[in-house]
Each structure stands twice: as C-alpha cells, then as structure tokens.
Amino acid sequence: MNSPLRIALIGAGNMGQQHYQHLQSLAEATLCAVADPGPQAAGLAAQWGVAYFADYRQMLEQVRPDAVIVANPNTLHVSTALDCLAAGVPVLLEKPVGVHLDEVRELVAASKATGVPVLVGHHRRHNPLIVRAHELVHSGALGRLTTVTALWQLRKPDSYFEIPWRREPGAGMLLTNLIHDLDLLRHLCGEVRQVQAITSNAVRGFANEDCAAVLLQFDNGALGSLTGSDAVAAPWSWELDSGENPVYPHQTDQPCYLLAGTGGALSIPQLKRWHYADAEAGWHQPLLPVQESFSGDDALRLQLQHFVRVARREVEPLVSAADAARTLALIEAIREAAQTGRACAPTLIEE
Ligand SMILES: NC(=O)c1ccc[n+]([C@@H]2O[C@H](COP(=O)([O-])OP(=O)(O)OC[C@H]3O[C@@H](n4cnc5c(N)ncnc54)[C@H](O)[C@@H]3O)[C@@H](O)[C@H]2O)c1
Missing domain, CATH: 3.30.360.10 (Dihydrodipicolinate Reductase; domain 2)
Known part of the structure; x- marks a missing residue:
C-alpha cells in the first residue's frame, strides 16, 4: 500500500478549510503544510499540527509536498499554479482556472510541457x-x-x-x-x-x-x-x-x-x-x-480522492486546465455577446 500523499494547502480561507475537512476523512492523503499570508492562517496551521508559511514559494522549497490544493483568490490562480508546476508538483486548482484566457493558455501549455497534471475544482462533475x-x-x-x-x-x-x-x-x-x-x-x-x-x-x-x-x-x-x-x-x-x-x-x-x-x-x-x-x-x-x-456521496471528497489518483499519475484529470479553459472561454463569449448584442462563439482551446 502507498504511504499517504503529502498535500499542502495554499489559501486556507473558506474553501481551503472545506478541503481540509475532507482531507481529514481520507486515508490515502494527509495535510503537510499551509501557505497563506492572511491573519487567520498561522493559527489554523497550528491547530491542524502542520508547518506554516506566509509565502507558498518558501513552502514549496522547504516542504516539497507531493501535491498542492490552491484555494487562493482567483487573480492568483494561474501564477500560483505555474510556480507549482515549475516545482514539479501536481495541483488541484480551485475554479475559475483563471480570470483571463491569455493567462490560462500559459497554464495549459505549462502543464503539457512539464507533464505535471492540473485538476480544476469544478467539483460538481464528481457528484x-x-x-x-x-x-x-x-x-x-x-x-x-x-x-x-x-x-x-x-x-x-x-x-x-x-x-x-x-x-x-x-x-x-x-x-x-x-x-x-x-x-x-x-x-x-x-x-x-x-x-x-x-x-x-x-x-x-x-x-x-x-x-x-x-x-x-x-x-x-x-x-x-x-x-x-x-x-x-x-x-x-x-x-x-x-x-x-x-x-x-x-x-x-x-x-x-x-x-x-x-x-x-x-x-x-x-x-x-x-x-x-x-x-x-x-x-x-x-x-x-x-x-x-x-x-x-460528497462531491468535494470524491474530487479529492480523484486528485490523489491524478497526482499519482494513475488517471487523467476529469477536468484538465484545457477543459476548464473552455468553460472560461464560454463565459468570455457570453460577456462579449451581452456587450455587443451579437451572437458570439467561444474561443477554441487546444488540449
Ligand atoms: N468550488 C466551489 O464551489 C467554490 C466555492 C467557493 C470558493 N471557491 C473558490 O475558492 C477560492 C477561494 O475562495 P474562498 O471563498 O475560500 O475565499 P477566501 O477569501 O475565504 O480565502 C482565500 C484565502 O486565500 C488567502 N490568500 C490571499 N493571497 C494569498 C497568497 N498569495 N498565497 C496563499 N494564500 C493567499 C487569503 O488570506 C484567504 O485565506 C476562489 O478561487 C473561489 O472561486 C470555489
């Protein structure tokens, strides 16, 4: 049997804490660190008995987790995930995958180039x-x-x-x-x-x-x-x-x-x-x-179980960065259609 996957949490706010609760119920994974500059985070890490870092880059260097959950604000999703991929660490990235398609394209390319998987947290698909x-x-x-x-x-x-x-x-x-x-x-x-x-x-x-x-x-x-x-x-x-x-x-x-x-x-x-x-x-x-x-069954718990298998390269992500980028492209098309009054097509995203 594999030893539990060591997962670090980047962003321990409302959603990060929900991920922690579900992580607690899994035998196949364990929390190893929290990285979050916010005022509550050090206290949570102490309560959960894991190492605390304000800066996730230091955490990646010092803890070398097997995988990370990224649940920080939307505008930081892509830059944080890119740093994790560069460190060779698989990512469960909360939705939305990013806020602009241009940055998300960079993430899709990085996941392909490094071969390090990204699972995006459209958890309802796991329900x-x-x-x-x-x-x-x-x-x-x-x-x-x-x-x-x-x-x-x-x-x-x-x-x-x-x-x-x-x-x-x-x-x-x-x-x-x-x-x-x-x-x-x-x-x-x-x-x-x-x-x-x-x-x-x-x-x-x-x-x-x-x-x-x-x-x-x-x-x-x-x-x-x-x-x-x-x-x-x-x-x-x-x-x-x-x-x-x-x-x-x-x-x-x-x-x-x-x-x-x-x-x-x-x-x-x-x-x-x-x-x-x-x-x-x-x-x-x-x-x-x-x-x-x-x-x-609980969709967030099932998503985490799936993520453990993704991080171990046993299965492909149910929602890859490219797949989630297509949902973001759809949002952008809707915005454009609402602004222009015209029918709009979502930008095509290659895998
Ligand atoms: N899947 C879902 O249904 C669902 C539901 C709610 C939120 N979310 C997503 O989860 C993410 C977080 O949302 P939330 O409601 O938990 O917000 P939140 O504000 O409660 O938590 C965000 C946390 O990120 C921390 N943070 C800020 N900058 C950081 C950095 N540089 N590095 C690490 N941590 C940093 C903040 O201190 C805070 O603790 C968002 O992307 C949101 O879209 C998903």
Missing part, C-alpha cells in the same frame, strides 16, 4: 448524480438531445455584498456562480458553438450583473437557455435543489436543469426521466416517469 445524468445522456436514453433549460435563480443576502470586491468588476455571478452551471452544461450536453446574451444590474445597481439570460447553441445542434439571478426569492438553483452543500436549505422538489431529447427527458437533480411506452407516441399518450437512482 454521483451528475455521473448518472452524464451516463443517461451519453447512453442515448434521451434520444437526440434537443432542448436544454437551466435555471440559477436565488437570492444572496445583502450582507454578502458588504465585502467590497464582491461588488466590483470580475466578481460577478457569471464568473463566480454561473461558471458552475455552464461547466455542467458543457459536461452533460457537449461543446457550445455560439451564444447570445443579455445581462442587467437593474436590481442591485452594482458594477456586476445581477441578472442574465443566455441562449446557447450546442455543437450537436441542441438549443438551450440559462436564466440566472442572484436577487430573486426563488427556489431554482443547483445550490438549493441538489442538497450538495448543507449551508443551503434543501429544496428537494424543484429542478434546476431540464434536458429534453427526441426519446425522453430528464430533470436534474431529481433524476426523474420521462419517456413514452411507444417510441412513436405523442402528446395524447401518457408520458411515463422513471426514477433513476444513484448512490449519494
């Missing part, structure tokens, strides 16, 4: 219910995928915006929240050929959008829409409906994604599939519901 939904769509259970409806409609409390950067450009709900939904749509439904979009900040009046309506055309011909707002008293979002994160009250009966094909339809996260008994039937015949099953 067993998404694994099952992916199987269903790709097994042809829905026939030819035709229409996709995605909803992200909830209310963030006003206190959320008391932290200044959350009101400023770069921290809008597209890059912070809808990036998760768009990543899942790519994962489940395929690459997006072009988008049209309208965004608005009419409710909160901050620099960032608080409402977005996006039209999507997928490469496979399916058409979709994503309607998002962080300022509405509504129950339709992955956060509330999936029950993935216990900090949000679980709204068990409401879907956030509806996928429809020529042979059937699927509501997510309920995993309720609809089909006709006779494939040729139409709207006068009853649609039959089937409750698809999956075994629930």
